[in-house]
Amino acid sequence: MAVTEPLNETQVIANLGQTTDPSAQYYAAWWLGKMRSRHPKAIPLLLQTLKALEQQPVDPERRGVALNAIRALGKLKSPMALTPLCELLNSTDYSVREEAARSLGKLQDPAAVEGIRRLLQSGISDAGGEQSGSALLREPCEALIEALGDIGLSSAETLDTILPFVQHPRPLIRAAACRALLQLTGESSWGIQLTEMLNHPEALVRRGALLDLGATGWTSAGPAISAAAVEPSLKLVALRGLAEQSEDPEVLKAMDALI
Amino acid sequence: MAKADLTAAVARLEQATSTPELVQATRSLASLRDPDAAETLIKVLGFNNPAVASVASEGLIRLGRSIVPRLLVSMDARNYGARAWVVKVLATLHDPRGLDLLEHALKADIAPSVRRAATRGLAELEVNEEDTDSIRRCCESLLLAGRDDEWVVRYAAAFGLEQRLRNTTVPDSMVHQALTLLGQLASSSESVKVVRLRAQLALQLLNAP
Incomplete structure (x- = not known):
């Protein structure tokens, strides 16, 4: 058996709701997705953590929590996440666009198709071209294309x-x-x-x-x-x-x- | 003399760098069918190269049960990929001497691939019908595997319980527990579909209601 002690869902929800300890939030966001939590506060709290991405500059720890929350929202397949995740496709942060695309692929809602397609439309030399000084492409093409297939x-x-x-x-x-x-x-x-x-x-x-x-x-x-x-x-x-x-x-x- | 072949094959393996070279060298080492090649073949399992490890594990399996004592002392605490291959070889040999190691691997190993391979071993380990203690230990381990956090271990448990119930005379109380667990794994309380599908197949093959 795996070595982890079973965590109490109530405790995890409380950990996600507080803001003084980002590492506890980080773990809680992951846990809710992994355990496919159906707790009524799970989705609202996960969505709440995305607000950190709107701040300038973005706090790196709270960005980490938000990225985990995006992944969890995909796993939980909540329709409430559709609009917020579609909005994140416009983020200037490559990883945020990438994780949002992956989660939208899991949600499988056709309403996300247009937003995803728009990021790929400029084709292989533009969207699919390399960023200067980085191994990354300009757009997270793999995640975007896979999401279109999964939807x-x-x-x-x-x-x-x-x-x-x-x-x-x-x-x-x-x-x-x-x-x-x-x-x-x-x-x-x-x-x-x-x-x-x-x-x-x-x-x-x-x-x-x-x-x-x-x-x-x-x-x-x-x-x-x-x-x-x-x-x-x-x-x-x-x-x-x-x-x-x-x-x-x-x-x-x-x-x-x-x- | 055969030992010259062994020395040459081990040297070729040590010089190999690319995957095709490693596969070729491992294949020639395995083809000697020399129990003294076991130590080197076990080392190859730790190269973190599935193509090469698969050739080495087949070679070890062909060497048969004479290598079991060596396998029993070859679990590398720092390399779970290597441990999974060692457990797989041990599981495939069905040797009763593997029971302690397989039981412990299933209970305590952090790597799902190791627990999965151990589950198969406990399902297929050769046990004497009179050795009720070993039968009970195998069954109890399989029941534990059915409650593992990782889907692939629960999948292996569904397969394993079916094998045990089909091929071994298991005490009635164990049969009852095994069928109850398979029933749970086949039901909506199991979150992973492929585990449900495998448990349903097991129940069907066991002609259980």
Whole structure:
């Protein structure tokens, strides 16, 4: 068993509500998401912590709490988080835009599509270009593209926005684009392209492609996932994605073999 | 002489740097089927390279139960990836001497991958039908795994309880507890869908109501 003592939800809620100890708030925000808390105060308190992002300058500790709160709001899938998270897509802070996009992908509300698409519309050389003096791209393209795929609302505009990123110089961005296009169109050619990335010489790319395939639920990827040169624990995460979407007992058999 | 082959294979492994070279060198070392290669193969499990570790673990499994005593003293406290592979090899060999280590790994290891592999080991460990104490310990550990915080360990517990109930004569009280736990894992009180799916499959295969 894990070593952590079970924490009391009431205590966690109190920790998030106070403001003198940001590290207790940080942990509380994480905890509520991890435990899928249904406490009536959880969502309002998590939303409250986002206010710290509006201050100038932003307090770095309270920014950390807010980033954890954004992640938790995604996990809790509360509709109340939709508008605040969409507003955060306009933040000047790259990480805030990135986490907001990821959580909007989890909320799966089509109302978020336009705001996400707008950040990608300038294409691979602008949104997908590198920031000067940094390894970051100008926009958090991977998170944005994956969110469009996870929300699952297919339209000509969305497909046209994602398509150029299949040619992006970075393999993880290409993988995100293939993943989203597979989710949105169901066309196996995108799955085949992702499967080929399981042979990439870099372990990071293989892991990314593996998790992307799992997220699509495309069961044809099962044997390639099982055979990939990646840690068994990640293969199990990917196969879980296939199993939960397809409910195919063959996928469970493949998981049993990896335990 | 075989020992010259072993020395040469170990040297090749030490010189290898890229993953394809490491895989190749590990494969030739494993192909010697020499129990004295076990120590080096176990070391390879700690390289944090799944392609290489997978070849080494297959090689260790082929060496069979003679390597169990060495495996029992090979848990690296600082490398959970390596521990997961050692436990996996031990689990696959089904050797009853692994019971203490597997039981302890499931109870105390901080890494879910280690607890997961230990759960499988406890599900498939070879136990004599008369050895009711070992059967009870395996079952109690599997019941503990079913209440783990990590979904993958609970998944392994659903698989493991099914294996135990199908392949071992388990005391009635344990059967009852196992089926109750599988029922919980199959119900909406379990938050992870794939765990529910696996527990439902287990109940179906056990012909339980």
